[in-house]
Amino acid sequence: MKKIICATCQVEFEIPDSLYERRQGDGDTFYCPNGHPNIFKESLVTKLSRELAQIKENLASYTSSFEYQKKRVGELLRSNTALRAVITRLKNQREKKHGR
Numbered sequence: 001m002k003k004i005i006c007a008t009c010q011v012e013f014e015i016p017d018s019l020y021e022r023r024q025g026d027g028d029t030f031y032c033p034n035g036h037p038n039i040f041k042e043s044l045v046t047k048l049s050r051e052l053a054q055i056k057e058n059l060a061s062y063t064s065s066f067e068y069q070k071k072r073v074g075e076l077l078r079s080n081t082a083l084r085a086v087i088t089r090l091k092n093q094r095e096k097k098h099g100r
């Protein structure tokens with residue numbers, strides 16, 4: 001439970017954590033026991049902090065995806081090189097057999 005003080009009548013009341021978080025996120029109205037509407041106004045710092053955290057999260061996810069793709073390309077290049085070596089070896093064997 002989170003303690004709230006009504007912006008109108010200053011009565012202290014409690015709301016569940018889940019509702020508190022939801023209302024902080026969506027900025028919707030909730031009411032004190034006396035029926036006064038209350039809202040959370042997000043401060044600029046809070047808003048920017050939240051956006052920055054989201055951006056950092058996205059960046060981390062893109063970075064890890066990029067690292068994965070880079071690793072995958074490396075693997076494919078190595079496997080391509082190995083296959084080329086096999087093809088060359090088979091070609092050489094065939095040329096020897098046919099005496100060319």
Ligand SMILES: [Zn+2]
Nearest residue numbers: 006009032036
């Ligand atoms: Zn009130």
